[in-house]
Amino acid sequence: MPHESEALASTEAHGPASYDLVISRAHVFDGSQALAGLYDIAINGSEIASVSTGPLQGSQRVDAAEGWVMPGLIDTHIHLYNVRAVSDLNAMRAFEENELPGQLQLFLNHGVTTIKSVGDPTDGILTTRSKIAEGTLPGPRLIATGSGITGRDGHPAATIFSGSPWARDRWTGEVDSVQQIRDLVHHLADRKVDAIKLLSEGACAHSGEPKYFWQNPAFPGSVELERLPLDLLRAGIETGHDRGLRVTVHTTQQAAAREAIEAGADGLEHGVTVEPLTDHSLIDLMLERGVTYTPTLWIDDAHPDARGNLKKVAEAGVHIALGSDTFNGRGLFGANTLEEAELMVAAGMTPTQVLAAGTSGASRQCVRPDLGTVAPGKRADLLVLDADPTADISSLRDLSMVILNGRPAVDKPARR
Known part of the structure; x- marks a missing residue:
């Protein structure tokens, strides 16, 4: 009404x-x-x-x-650079010249006026952000975390980029000590990123626990992984907050989601996707801490529990932000964002709830009160x-x- x-x-x-x-x-x-x-x-x-x-x-x-x-739509979870095509500096420059302008225009063509990159090569994405802000490259407003931070041999370093050392070194920041993760967060903050993204890689086990194999239908094979150690997770979040940056964490399991929130995470990228969300105290914790839940159904709808989990957190009043996890090679930039909105409604959210998630809710996630x-x-x-x-x-x-x-x-x- x-x-x-x-x-x-x-x-x-x-x-x-x-x-x-x-x-x-x-x-x-x-x-x-x-x-x-x-x-x-x-x-x-x-x-x-x-x-x-x-x-x-x-x-x-x-x-x-x-x-x-x-308000224009805000997609809070995208990957702009082509992970398949960019494997060296020449390929990256060719992508920026030949593909990137068209991709940016596609977002605008579909009503997406702000995008948040949560895992792209730091140098490239920050240069692109500057060009858009200066008006020399037409496109939606760009917010960027730079490279995602993961554990040694974590996702996506050992998964998507396992065959490309050059890209692996630029898309991801691999750490295996508290000092390394603190130093990397400080480095990104010094580069003036807008936020920090850590990858716990949810459905993974800790050392000594049952093995977990990462699988994604968009990429061949499977890779055994472990979660980002808790002391590193805490150190990354604390350092991000010390630098005044919002920190979100890639998770897929309840245990990893709880771990991230208790460590101080501001948001969950993906949330809980690979299992039913049965821990109601976890939802209470999201509400208590004001955590934002980004469901990314466009990529995670294949998991049978992803929609039901989104419905549970939305009905409880958890903050929701629209984020598609758009990347090159599947669907169409911008159109994927609209599909994400439709999937969120199919999961049980009302159109008004989804519109808020893609505007004012997304602006909260991006700490941009001037938008949405x-x-x-x-x-x-x-x-x-x-x-x-x-x-x-x-x-x-x-x-x-x-x-x-x-x-x-x-x-x-x-x-x-």
């Missing part, structure tokens, strides 16, 4: 003030809820200036024709849709316009 937000809605008369851009006659999903009635949304520069029930004047005007406006909300003072990353996404999540595909930093980035006028 739509609600009117007193903080946003205004029926007062507006004078002759003219804004840079006005989207008129729109229903609004503001990042948390659908607002009652129709609104004009005004933009000045890169920010939303007004959200009004009365008409506003702008130098440019977009008639939403009683369609819907919502339609409100004055927020970043003007907006989608104009032809149909109501709060009624049918597939309406995200009925995209008419994408506005990034206050300017139209994708325009499909024939749809309006």
Whole structure:
């Protein structure tokens, strides 16, 4: 049921003030809820200036024709660089020149205005982030952790990159001591990464416990692994927090999820996927610590328990962030994000819950309060849709316009 937000809605008369851009006659999903009635949304520069029930004047005007406006989608778990093709410096440069621009545009074409890379070569992804921020490379806003940190011979070093030492050294940071993980987190923080990602590799055993073999249908073979030792996990999280960075941890089992949260993790990447979530005290712990759960059903839906586990944590009120785990070689960048949203609804979340997970919930995960909300003072990353996404999540595909930093980035006028 739509609600009117007193903080946003205004029926007062507006004078002759003219804004840079006005989207008129729109229903609004503001990042948390659908607002009652129709609104004009005004933009000045890169920010939303007004959200009004009365008409506003702008130098440019977009008639939403009683369609819907919502914040741009945020995908909090992607891998941008091609892990199959990039095996040396020349291949990496060729990828950046020939493939990367198109991939970035695909995200925008599907309404994804912010992406969070959680495991790409540090030098490459930070250079790409700079180019996007400078405006020399068109694309969605990019948030990056740099390389993921894993134990010696852990995932993905000994799995995805086992046959490519060059890529392994750049995509992953392998550590086998507390000092090494502290030093690596400090190094990444000095490079100005936006967050830290650690890989516990959930379903793995500790030394002396039954063996665990990593398997993924997208890659051949299987690899025996162990979890990141607890003292290293704690040291990595503590050091990240000391540097003011949010730390999320790749897990797949309940035991690993609990271990990560008790060690201080801010979020779980994947969460619990390979077994049913039966430990209700673990859900209570997520709520108590304010942990964010990123389900990545696009990659993990093959596990029979992944959907049910997401439903349990969502119904309990755990913070959820949309993240697809998109990578090269499967599906289509951007389209995978929309599929993730549809899978989350299929798992039992409401469309409104999923929209929040992909906007305000994702902005919380990324520590970007300027994103993910339609409100004055927020970043003007907006989608104009032809149909109501709060009624049918597939309406995200009925995209008419994408506005990034206050300017139209994708325009499909024939749809309006």
